[in-house]
Amino acid sequence: MRCPFCDANNDRVVDSRENKDGATIRRRRECLDCSRRFTSYEQIEHVPFMVVKQDGRREEFSRSKLLAGLIRAAQKRSIPIKQLEEIADATEGLLQQVEEREIDTQEIGAFVMNRLRELDQVAYVRFASVYRRFDDIDAFMDVLKNLVQAERGRVSPLATTSAEALQRSLSELVEDDDD
Numbered sequence: 001m002r003c004p005f006c007d008a009n010n011d012r013v014v015d016s017r018e019n020k021d022g023a024t025i026r027r028r029r030e031c032l033d034c035s036r037r038f039t040s041y042e043q044i045e046h047v048p049f050m051v052v053k054q055d056g057r058r059e060e061f062s063r064s065k066l067l068a069g070l071i072r073a074a075q076k077r078s079i080p081i082k083q084l085e086e087i088a089d090a091t092e093g094l095l096q097q098v099e100e101r102e103i104d105t106q107e108i109g110a111f112v113m114n115r116l117r118e119l120d121q122v123a124y125v126r127f128a129s130v131y132r133r134f135d136d137i138d139a140f141m142d143v144l145k146n147l148v149q150a151e152r153g154r155v156s157p158l159a160t161t162s163a164e165a166l167q168r169s170l171s172e173l174v175e176d177d178d179d
């Protein structure tokens with residue numbers, strides 16, 4: 001930091017103290033040129049990351065909201081919470097790479113769904129159905145078909161190939177069942 005007395009940019013920190021709420025740090029500095037001391041304050045910069053919805057509205061990205069959505073999608077599945085947290089962290093990491101500090105809700109959705117799909121297909125379908133937008137509708141339908149067959153023990157293609165039947169099975173899967 002530039003010394004306010006002699007303008008030299010050559011100092012050392014002699015003391016650092018956090019204030020009570022941990023939001024600011026006060027540092028005592030000593031100029032190595034003129035030996036005088038001065039104080040600097042450091043503050044956390046809170047600039048939110050914005051999520052752009054389909055209608056153009058912006059909303060602040062919330063890691064906890066995303067995590068809540070993931071937990072909801074993973075209800076009664078055997079996914080460790082740690083893995084859901086990792087998805088939330090990775091999503092936050094993705095946002096931090098975006099210089100404009102805003103990202104389309106679809107882009108976030110696709111990112112999260114890709115990871116969730118590797119983890120658990122039921123959770124993936126639940127999450128995807130909430131997002132209501134699938135990047136690759138064919139891939140999604142394939143997953144759904146396999147899923148419905150596996151979950152319901154159906155082998156007959158007739159039971160799962162019609163869009164209506166899929167829709168029905170999907171809503172059954174997505175709804176909270178109490179069995």
Ligand SMILES: [Zn+2]
Binds near residue numbers: 005006008
């Ligand atoms: Zn100085």
